[in-house]
Amino acid sequence: MTKLTQRIQRIQASPTLAITAKAKALKALGVDVIGFGAGEPDFDTPEHIKKAAIDSLKSGKTKYTPVGGVNELKDAIIEKLKRDNQLEYSREQILTSCGGKHSLYNIAQVLFESGDEVIIPAPYWVSYPDQVLLNDAKPVIVNTQEKNLFKITPEELSQAITPKTKAFILNSPSNPTGTAYTREELEALANILVDKQILCISDEIYEKIVYDGFEFCSMASLNNDIKNLTIIVNGASKVYSMTGWRMGFTAGPKEIIAAMSKLQGQVTSNISTPTQWACVEAYNGSQDFLKEWVAAFCERRNYIVERLNAIAGIQCFKPQGAFYVFPNISSYLGKTFQNKKLETDLDFCDFLLDEAKVACVAGSGFGAPGFMRLSYATSMENIQKGIDRIEEVLSKIDE
Numbered sequence: 001m002t003k004l005t006q007r008i009q010r011i012q013a014s015p016t017l018a019i020t021a022k023a024k025a026l027k028a029l030g031v032d033v034i035g036f037g038a039g040e041p042d043f044d045t046p047e048h049i050k051k052a053a054i055d056s057l058k059s060g061k062t063k064y065t066p067v068g069g070v071n072e073l074k075d076a077i078i079e080k081l082k083r084d085n086q087l088e089y090s091r092e093q094i095l096t097s098c099g100g101k102h103s104l105y106n107i108a109q110v111l112f113e114s115g116d117e118v119i120i121p122a123p124y125w126v127s128y129p130d131q132v133l134l135n136d137a138k139p140v141i142v143n144t145q146e147k148n149l150f151k152i153t154p155e156e157l158s159q160a161i162t163p164k165t166k167a168f169i170l171n172s173p174s175n176p177t178g179t180a181y182t183r184e185e186l187e188a189l190a191n192i193l194v195d196k197q198i199l200c201i202s203d204e205i206y207e208k209i210v211y212d213g214f215e216f217c218s219m220a221s222l223n224n225d226i227k228n229l230t231i232i233v234n235g236a237s238k239v240y241s242m243t244g245w246r247m248g249f250t251a252g253p254k255e256i257i258a259a260m261s262k263l264q265g266q267v268t269s270n271i272s273t274p275t276q277w278a279c280v281e282a283y284n285g286s287q288d289f290l291k292e293w294v295a296a297f298c299e300r301r302n303y304i305v306e307r308l309n310a311i312a313g314i315q316c317f318k319p320q321g322a323f324y325v326f327p328n329i330s331s332y333l334g335k336t337f338q339n340k341k342l343e344t345d346l347d348f349c350d351f352l353l354d355e356a357k358v359a360c361v362a363g364s365g366f367g368a369p370g371f372m373r374l375s376y377a378t379s380m381e382n383i384q385k386g387i388d389r390i391e392e393v394l395s396k397i398d399e
Contacts, residue, residue, distance in 0.1 A: 016361050036378070040375075041238065042378050066270065068257075074091045076279070080283045096270075102268070111166060114136040141367055170219060176326050176361070193226060201230075205234055208290055236282050241293075246271060300378075308325065313331040
């Protein structure tokens with residue numbers, strides 16, 4: 001039997017992809033499954049963006065490009081950062097990659113090695129710890145509290161720092177919780193990072209999907225001291241419903257971007273050329289559709305939070321951004337259904353899939369046992385039907 005590397009044995013398969021694949025397999029068999037697993041908007045990519053890709057194909061833009069992307073795309077990203085975040089970057093500070101996940105992996109590859117520690121607040125996006133482990137570093141998980149809306153406090157950050165700390169990963173708005181940090185909260189964290197000269201990897205992929213007048217703030221926009229320590233990760237997947245197009249970008253210090261570009265040149269080279277031209281249009285073109293999309297997400301959020309909180313034994317706070325809810329289902333753990341005990345949140349989510357034909361992701365995959373994540377990036381009809389099923393099947397659980 002072929003011996004696999006130790007690094008690949010350190011990590012787990014993505015739980016979000018696993019539950020989505022399981023739900024799709026059941027659907028292929030004709031089972032009526034309601035999927036709350038995928039973090040993928042149900043809206044189609046806007047027509048003007050698709051047209052830009054088609055036009056690029058027709059005009060022969062089908063060849064290799066520079067590793068980091070065509071200048072037109074870099075310039076569009078630079079303008080977006082200036083317009084939306086009041087940030088100034090040069091082309092040498094921008095790299096486009098095959099999605100936000102690829103951007104994060106590039107960062108981990110060029111920055112982390114054995115002996116390094118990386119602070120990650122939990123709940124976290126599933127790939128953060130595993131990407132640290134793949135690069136021989138140690139993920140230092142800080143368990144945040146539900147009463148603080150799962151935001152890391154300055155005290156919690158300070159206590160996690162050691163002489164080995166290399167970086168801190170921040171995700172706002174958050175996957176899986178939907179929580180988002182205010183400018184004041186970011187400033188308190190930034191003060192600590194600057195004082196200790198710790199890098200901040202700021203995952204801002206959901207920045208445009210915020211509610212109730214919440215104002216998104218980029219960590220790098222606070223001042224030049226924290227900007228020089230911050231590596232922004234963003235992309236087109238969530239905001240423009242371009243998940244399958246695969247475009248993420250990184251903005252940060254020149255020497256880090258140069259190292260990432262060198263790495264990418266030996267791994268994937270440039271991202272898909274038609275995708276690049278589609279993203280030029282995404283950033284430069286009309287943003288009007290976003291208001292309608294965010295309004296729809298907000299309506300779904302309000303509905304799903306109200307319905308979940310109306311179910312005995314479930315409590316769910318109202319998120320400020322993204323398109324996820326993260327209800328506490330711990331009161332159901334230890335209960336039984338047809339002589340089968342629901343010991344863990346994994347058991348609970350398997351139970352929902354088997355008995356209610358509803359796919360959710362267990363909180364354990366995000367470092368938060370006793371919770372589960374539901375994506376409301378699906379139709380209101382599906383949300384209503386799915387919550388109806390959850391409500392019905394939970395009423396049959398024994399004490």
